[in-house]
Amino acid sequence: MKADFLGLTFAQLSGLLLGIFGLVLPFLLPLGTLSFAGQLGLGILLLAAAFWIFEPIPIFATSMLVIFLQVFLLSAQSPVFSEAELPVTEPVDMSHSSWQIPASALKDDQTILVSVGPGETKSIHVSITERNGQHAIVKSDELRADHPVITQPNHRLVNYDPSSYTAFTGTLAHGIIILFLGGFMLAGASVKYNLDKNLTRYLLAPFGSKPRFILLGIILVTAVLSAFMSNTATAAMMVTVIIPIIAQLDPKDQFKYGLALAIPIAANIGGIATPIGTPPNAIAIGALQGQGIDITFTEWMIVAVPIVLIMLFISWVLLQFFFPPKIDRFKLQLDGKLNLEPKAIGLYIIFAATVILWITEEFHGIPSNMIAFIPVATLVAGGILTKEDVKKIPWDVLWLMAGGLSLGVSMQATGLAAWLIGGVDWASLGYVALILSFALVAVAMSNFLSNTVTATLIMPLVIGLYLSGTMGDNFSLIIVGVVIAVSCSLAMALPISTPPNAIAMSTGFIRTKDMAKVGLTVGFIGIIMILIMSIAYWPFVTP
Amino acid sequence: MESSDIYIICIEDEAEVLDAVVRDLEKLEATFPIDTATSAEEGRDLVNKLLDDGKKIGLIVCDHILPGDNGVELLIELHKDEKTMPAKKVLLTGQAGLDDTVKALNEAKLHHYIAKPWSKEELNEVAVNLLTDFVLENEPNVLPFMNVLDAERLSEAIRSGKTLSNE
Structure with a gap:
């Protein structure tokens, strides 16, 4: 079936629109704990999946597009991240486990984020004792003076340490x-x-x-x-x-x-x-x-x-x-x-x-x-x-x-892989059922898609699943x-x-x-x- | 398989001979639609109409003696046109003189010369061979033609790197 548009078939045209929609979709939905970079990564993944499945452009061209999008949206030199700096401040020790922090750092659920390394944060629960304008006095046993508190918990660099564009190319x-x-x-x-x-x-x-x-x-x-x-x-x-x-x-x-x-x-x-x-x-x-x-x-x-x-x-x-x-x-x-x-x-x-x-x-x-x-x-x-x-x-x-490997890199780095597989109690499935589901899903998908594309889409998720530790101890990553x-x-x-x-x-x-x-x-x-x-x-x- | 958009054109003024050519090529017709004309003039119009419809001309089987322009002149003209240059050209003849044959070879890059009377096998073999050449030179994907054309040559092309979708 040929549609009249750009010489694409109906399926290819749907894939093209679906992919472009997929790229922006993560910014239209409330995605909970997914970082800003994770949202960008999810958009790129959805676009890649739609393009690889329906092939409005050849699959290798989609791979090149994936690398291009990552370089221009996710790398340290990209317009999105090149000027960005994580806003942090050191908490002021008020003694007796009391700390003065900027009020903007407080999230609705009475937690704050502290930076514990590049691209890594820890969530700390605090009890608010006093709010005065821009500052808040909180009590916490966990907080320490050398814990930089993130003053804008929704900042785009939270939980993401952008790597150089060369990591993708x-x-x-x-x-x-x-x-x-x-x-x-x-x-x-x-x-x-x-x-x-x-x-x-x-x-x-x-x-x-x-x-x-x-x-x-x-x-x-x-x-x-x-x-x-x-x-x-x-x-x-x-x-x-x-x-x-x-x-x-x-x-x-x-x-x-x-x-x-x-x-x-x-x-x-x-x-x-x-x-x-x-x-x-x-x-x-x-x-x-x-x-x-x-x-x-x-x-x-x-x-x-x-x-x-x-x-x-x-x-x-x-x-x-x-x-x-x-x-x-x-x-x-x-x-x-x-x-x-x-x-x-x-x-x-x-x-x-x-x-x-x-x-x-x-x-x-x-x-x-x-x-x-x-x-x-x-x-x-x-x-x-x-x-x-x-x-x-x-x-x-x-x-x-290369596009497949590159997508895998950003899916781990942005926390996207961990987010996608989170929320399910995988360990309860047990070793045999998990292996069986991996194999079934891969064989089923690969019957319709390129083998390489199937591997590219599934592998980062499975690696993320392994790294999350929810699979149980029986697993070897190699297997x-x-x-x-x-x-x-x-x-x-x-x-x-x-x-x-x-x-x-x-x-x-x-x-x-x-x-x-x-x-x-x-x-x-x-x-x-x-x-x-x-x-x-x-x-x-x-x- | 379903038919492609690559056409075989037969140009011949004698109805029985034209019928014979089309009948002999019928095995190919399911893949390569056959269209006919009875003069050089009509042949020219047919080619233009097909090209306007976005079709391709893969093979032209043309009689030498035609009313008006003769077959050699038509083939030379078609060879000079960029759009019909890739088409494979066969001259079908009972009495072409040496001069005309030489001219056809030199100026129309004639691909094959079939003397009347021909055998069905001969015509088919020539058509399959030339269409295999055409497909190899002009089509990005040769797979749809494997079961009607020369499968060995087409697979050979894939083996040595003719583009195919990825693993």
Whole structure:
């Protein structure tokens, strides 16, 4: 349905209006304890959510807009905060726990705010003994002479210590973004020198000619490639591999559905396996780094690879069950030779060295984010990637992730995350129910939204929830992050769920109902597996 | 799938031949609506009308011998127009001389030359190939065309970085 306005569809137009309305909404409602900066942050979050969901502008553009709004509304140099100073005064000791303070500092509920550090205040209850014009005499055992009293409790700097604008723009050079840049450049070079295609032919050869083993081969190869390349590029490449296979099948043989569905399923699941496999992993790792928790490449793999293998095996069984092959055996056309020109060999060496260094961090101690700069620098220095190739790197995905990380920064700093999840007794839900709700919400949202956007919207809330301490003591922040990242990648019921789904669907080999049937089953079993892992495996492999 | 706004134009003065061209391309019609004209003049009007309606011209299959201006002249004219330059151009002919053929190649950047009589497979293959080129060169999203056009070439383009919505 096309509306006549600016060439936007009705949904996009609604999203545009909803987003703009969302930006101002927090200032029209009484929001209780939310700080002024929190209100600004909430407005930006509502705008971002509406724009990411309805896409009146591309999702990476929304990310750039988010960073822009934060720089101009929330940073220390922004017009809102650059001139502002928190109005404080020291209380005058009148002895016997009596203090003289400015009357304006008194809130209606007989409390005052004292500054206890940048961006932090403490609420102190006082009893008023006397009011004389601009001053008040109050009694309090808590108040001390070195407690600066905030004279305007509604001031915009209360509970907010604005950081420099570079805290928001700097997310584009966040370690995890550099890690992805390294991954993107390795993947780009692999595509350029056909490493992915040729590797696929070698890797598929041992799986013989029996349909079920060829299916297994395709699942495993797709997953391995998508763990290091983008899920999208992997799915597109694998489609070119299965087209000749499907051409050999009887048009009535249901096995073609299985083959065609194996690709998006394995590409989506395979992305979970390494930090660089798919952007939701980056959002999780970035958010954890923000809390001072560094996860190495291997630590992530130890956590993620078992559930990947289990889900791949389950998908293999499911696809054979839903679409049993009629054909007994068929021949795989496996021509193609590894490219042996010097630049291609240079790529193989750099690729291997990078991956080896990534997975051996425990031995040499160099963080994976730093190692990612080895391929970045050597691939261009060696002429393996040219300027044109560098321009083809999906910079929009890096911006998308940077916007997500940046939103997470301000949601914690403004107290927005804590405010949004406050007021509910989360601990009473218990460990299992909480993990289950995280996974359910993430899988459900991610079926309709970009996986990265889902992770971006949920992760700051979950981190805030953890930091509020209301979840109980059983939780590890790492497990919480992993649950969200994994759940976002397990949503694959619809053609719009992920780009690999869209690619598989558009080949015309599969029907929407088949994708929904298998995708829902995988998602459902995936949530159960997440629960099992959260109870029986992850607590034992994370600090 | 639903039809796109990319049109195939067939220009041919003999009714039976025109019917044959349209019939041979019917597999593509669900995605690429086919419109016809019987002279260069009519072809020109049709192209302008479609462009005014905001449609795109993906493929022009044109007979050489037409009443009034001949097919080569029309194709050259369409190639000089910025709006129809991206369209893929096929000359259908029984008796074009060497001069005309050379002229068509040089000045209209003719993409394919089909001699009469043609086979259905040949015409289809040429059309699918040229429309795949057109879609790759002009469409931001190639996914809607995967099941009618050359899926291998389109996926190859996605693999090597053709824009697609994000993960």
